[in-house]
Amino acid sequence: MNRSVLFRELDDAEVAEFRAHARANHKPGDHIEREIWHPVIVAECELIDAQAGRCVLLHEVKPGDFVKRKPDAKTVYVRGHFVHGENRYALSDFDDVNREIFLDRETPVYIDFLF
Numbered sequence: 001m002n003r004s005v006l007f008r009e010l011d012d013a014e015v016a017e018f019r020a021h022a023r024a025n026h027k028p029g030d031h032i033e034r035e036i037w038h039p040v041i042v043a044e045c046e047l048i049d050a051q052a053g054r055c056v057l058l059h060e061v062k063p064g065d066f067v068k069r070k071p072d073a074k075t076v077y078v079r080g081h082f083v084h085g086e087n088r089y090a091l092s093d094f095d096d097v098n099r100e101i102f103l104d105r106e107t108p109v110y111i112d113f114l115f
Contacts, residue, residue: 007038019044028052028071053113058089059105067091067109076115077101 010018022044026032029052032045052071061067061079068076080090086102093099103109 010038010040015040022048050112051114053110055108055110057105058103058107058109061109061111065111066094066113066115067111068113069107069109071110071113073110 018038018040022041026045026048028049030045032042032049034042037045053068055071058067058079063079063081065079066076067079076094077091078094080092080100082089082105083102088102088104091101091103093101
């Protein structure tokens with residue numbers, strides 16, 4: 001059955017209200033009830049998830065890839081080289097190449113986010 005038949009059309013104010021509801025209630029990674037929720041809410045929840053990215057361990061990230069330390073973090077890092085003496089990976093701040101941090105290879109980070 002066509003999903004558009006199940007849900008009514010929304011005006012601009014209602015679309016904004018539905019998106020605000022999704023932003024207030026959906027956290028990245030939460031389950032999305034695609035068959036029950038209105039398509040506007042589903043789309044906004046999918047956007048929230050896409051903006052957050054997915055969580056992986058740092059050693060799974062390729063050099064040069066963008067990472068964030070938390071799903072809602074503002075700072076984006078570029079995965080650098082492995083520092084053998086410290087057994088850590090170097091990550092450079094995308095906006096400030098003079099700022100570098102070093103994280104353990106098992107540190108969870110977020111990738112595939114909208115940037």
